[in-house]
Amino acid sequence: MKNPSQPPPRPRIRYVSPRFQGPAVLAFAAIIVTGGTIFWKLVDSEFQRVFPHAAIQGHYAFDSAYDIVRDLLAWHLASLFVGVFLTGSVLILLLIAATRHGIGKTVDSLRRSADGDLSTPTGTGPIGEFNRFGKKIDAARADTLASVLAIRGDAAALAASGISPEEFRLRWDELKHRIRRIAP
Secondary structure (H helix, E strand, O other), rough: OOOOOOOOOOOOOOOOOHHHHHHHHHHHHHHHHHHHHHHHHHHHHHHHHHHHHHHHHHHOOOOOHHHHHHHHHHHHHHHHHEEEHHHHHHHHHHHHHHHHHHHHHHHHHHHHHOOOOOOOOOOOOOOOOHHHHHHHHHHHHEEEEHHHHHHHHHHHHHHHHOOOOHHHHHHHHHHHHHHHHHHO
């Protein structure tokens, strides 16, 4: 029974690897910077056109400078929002597709390992964190394959040797122990 005076346990904080987050954050930052630069260039060129025209008309026709650029800014801000939103959405969809591809390749590799194929590389794809994970899986599979081949060679040598039954049993028990370390 729990002690009622004891506070509930704090939930565990799970962090995502910065190696996975970094390129995605930089891609989103590049979209925002590019959108801002395009917005600035377009608005600046429009201001260069509108303000001299307003100066020629005189300042009496307008209450403030905002009246001069209100419609211009509204359209450019709306197009900035739509452009950044759509481009960011496409980037999110690409990241989701790449993540699904990397996870799918990893799962396929583990399924192949369960079926006995320890030599086919994982080939997870372009995202660096999945690529590193795939290389770790491939290294573990290669180590397992090397151990299996060594055990297979020792078993063939043991079967071909003409040793006494006691010596055979000792070496066979040792070989079984090595097999259990690979497949408990």
